Amino acid sequence: MPISVLVIDDSPLVSKMVTKALEGTDYNVVDSALNGQIGLEKYAQLRPDVVTLDVTMPIMDGLETARGLFRADPNVKIILLSAMGDETLLNEAREIGVRHFLTKPFKPDALKAHLADLFG
Template sequence: MGKRILVVDDAAFMRMMIKNIVTKNGYEVAGEAENGKQAVEMYAELKPDIVTMDITMPEMDGIEAVKAIRAIDPNASIVMVSAMGQQAMVMDAIQAGARDFIVKPFQQDRLLQAIERVLARSRK
């Protein structure tokens, strides 16, 4: 069975793009959330193997969501997906517990590399 991914982004087209990439490459999409609050609730319920997390979202941003998810599961594997120009936020995300980050717009290979790298690290 493929690893399960929770896809979190407030933009439906971005969630669709990530879902298409990961499902074509043998992963299962456990669920999708459009804001950080939903992401935290869904993480607790679905316990996915990895989360792709946008930073800028309504209700609760990605950095707060990372902190909340890591409070539930200190070993949570989270890859931040952020737009250009959010470098300071990326640093905040890493300090909050994200394991990697990719910058939008991204190449399919970059997303898959980040997921593979984070999953490999979590197996150790």
């Protein structure tokens, strides 16, 4: 059974990139959301195995969304995507519970490596 992925990112291009990167693998993008608020709703409905989450989004940023995801499911698996390698931001994400980070733009193999680390 494929591992389900929810993409939360305000860029439809990133959603397409993640979907394309995972074609032909055991990972399946089940849906995407353009902001954290919608992402939390879709997470509650779909309960995907993993979430790729952008940091900078309108309405609700990635860190606030991550907090909401961890409140909904303390075992949620998140790969945080950021165009910025800001150490303060990464430390705050670690404090929330995020353990996987990917800098945009990313190579498909880097995304697959994070997923392999999460799911062995």
